Amino acid sequence: HAAHGYLISQFLSPLSNKRDDQWGGSLENRARFLLECVRRTRAKVAKRFIIAVKLNSADFQRGGFNDEDSVQVAKWLEDEGIDFIEVSGGNYEQPRMIDFNRKDPLAANKRESTMKREAYFLDFVPKLRARVSVPVMVTGGFRTVAAMQRAVSEDSVDLIGLGRPLVLDPEAPNKIFAGKLECLISRDEDLVIGNGLLGPRSPISFLRDLNAWGSLGWYYEHIYSLADGRNPDTTLSAFRALLRYDSTEGKTAKAVTGRGPRQ
Template sequence: MKAETNLLNQSLQLPNGSVLRNRLAKASMSETLGTYDNRPTLGLVELYRRWAASGLGLIITGNVMIDRRALGEPGNVVIEDEKDLPVLRQWAKVATDQGAAIWVQLNHPGKQSTKGLNASNLAPSAVPFREDMAAFFETPREATVAEIQDIIERFGRSAAICKKAGFSGVEIHGAHGYLINQFLSPHHNRREDEWGGTPEKRRRFVLAIYAEIRRQVGADFPVGIKLNSADFQRGGFTEEESMETIRALIDAGIDLIEISGGTYEAPAMSGAMHEPKKGSTVAREAYFLEFAAKVRANVQVPLMVTGGFRTAAGMNEALRSGSLDVVGLARLLAIDPDAPAALLKGSDSNQQVRPINTGIKAVDRMGIMEVLWYTGQLKRIAKGGEPRPNESGFWAFLKAAFGSGWGAFRTRRLRAGS
């Protein structure tokens, strides 16, 4: 494929006037490369140096939390004050100096945090996980109105610090079963006050977060959101509600919407529910392209779709269809961090994303290795090494289980001593 006919090389202007140099984006992945007291490290600088050198137009960081009391995993980076500005500035600069835009994904896990990591977990309502996951995740407590307001303000403050550090923008994580998604979902949000009870009230939380971020960063700083097309869970967030939420966010001024889907309890984002049956059509190569086409038919906003893309031809066909504007890559970049350089030349990566299984049914059913195995690959790149695409899922699970348990212990000890 010639470079001049490769649509991946086209630039994209966002509603606020900022420009992405091309249509390839690195989507968020769990890194857990922070310290056990949740500070950024030079490993993140090395990892993002490697990705930025590959030619990506947009790089979105892994989960960055807004509150040290609310972690999703040990090793999460938390931005709630300015004490880590020197390292944050290095992290941002290593990408922007190479021409890439780098956005920080801001998140709050809500109930979706393993037992023992936090003193307690909150959610819109005290709804437990399904029975087979109750051993790993405790039933949350219902958030108070004061806590809701505090979380909204924290999102804004974290975004302002990101701007000060030199990041190019922020992405609100409103998908995959985390707190914002929980507020949007009638399954998780059973409140009857101003924060729940109707689709309009369930949307109030995410709109308030966007408004607070915009208030603190101004009109020229890009703000995007990752949003589920649906939760794929009985009684959860539906495509119809997602479309209405998108309309409301566009009216509020959002700059880019990344479409995904699923939760920890129904992990569609890992591909388990959307494995393509044939590689012959782009609709089957990208998991959420059909919903993106519905969005594009109704509203105009830059759209990013992540999940399922494998080939330069498939990515180009998706862009040519007009259903999306940015192609998001995640797991491929954990096993081939240089893949964008090939794709921008019209060639495919030599690596293929594959299902990761341990042989332990309870573990494999949760799709947890789709996070843990790839996180291990990122840690190798962060140390200046190379990923191991053929690493055993079982051994990766054993290492991750030990590391997670030790990390949770160290996190609690450090918090208790602070």
């Protein structure tokens, strides 16, 4: 996982990587940690073991990891024999991977055409394809079989990644291949804290944040339910899900570190 602001992504981004040794500075140095992870993993597993990397197309922050950087890193990954690359984008300051567009002074403008697309990161694929031949997966926003088929036939995508819809219907891929499903179940439009001023388009950034994390928390809580063998509670509101998620994260942080997330 080399995206979304996690550790490997932090090495890749010049905004977070301020090191002045072999692990920082130039893109080659910033990518060294990721490439070493791939090499060390490949050395320990069987040849048939698939190794893939989730890579940001960009982190959508001025001065950060951009699409040209991503293409070059993808080329280096191909040279290392990676099996496929999953294209994503953003971090938890500018979380485009959940299609949440926070107003951030460092944020780069999001293209209107990208916002209207069903898949969030398809625009980047042709640029990537021009430099690498490794299989490419795109995840994020796919809700109809027609859009998935277009992505494969017209946008040179090799693999379709699904996330949120599988929380509600884990058997969805089997239904698609059996010709029994054309549109995936989606609760995205319903998972809001409120309407108007309290909604996801609120002019108040704190309230926009609440809506985004409430929606994300709803899906997290239902992933926990699936892991426990329970059916999704579709009556759970975004606000209640946010409270549960915050409580769960706090308990986990305390169990791991011995202190809560805010201590």
